[in-house]
Amino acid sequence: GDSVTQMEGPVTLSEEAFLTINCTYTATGYPSLFWYVQYPGEGLQLLLKATKADDKGSNKGFEATYRKETTSFHLEKGSVQVSDSAVYFCALFHGSGNTGKLIFGQGTTLQVKP
């Protein structure tokens, strides 16, 4: 079945460091891909998305490119801030309309130190 695998956390970085969080997926066809972020004490928020191969999603300085050949959707940011400390979830949506569902990775905790 469909699945999403993320790199193990926690990831600890200093402020202004470069961030990469790896995400790979297994699915038939062409799923839509998402990154969600969960700040402490809150629900998940959509960070960015890509709906077809080679699409690049971007938001708040974060980027991820849908790579069909490597079945990956790695999250990157050039310079992290303390306020980026959160849990990041990669997800795929496969299906159509009301018969599909989101499948999440296990989440990666990011800690950014000043």
Next chain:
Amino acid sequence: DVKVTQSSRYLVKRTGEKVFLECVQDMDHENMFWYRQDPGLGLRLIYFSYDVKMKEKGDIPEGYSVSREKKERFSLILESASTNQTSMYLCASSLGGRVNEQFFGPGTRLTVL
């Protein structure tokens, strides 16, 4: 702004109690979802609903039931709470369609003693 609200942020119940978790969305979304979130396991889908009075089992429905009597409200019911149901419960909604972006509530942290 899109809004999904959940009835409680924190809840403590005893083993065997019947527990109701309520979720309300104000976006006129067709689809609503209940997940549980556990460390190292990510989010797992319990139940979802794509219309009033309709429900579908997710990946881990055992021990849970749901109710959707109105479009904006989706309730998760633990018929007889057990300690292994201690978890964070997240509700979400989506408009529907291929992209199916989901909007999440703040979560309810349930502890079953």
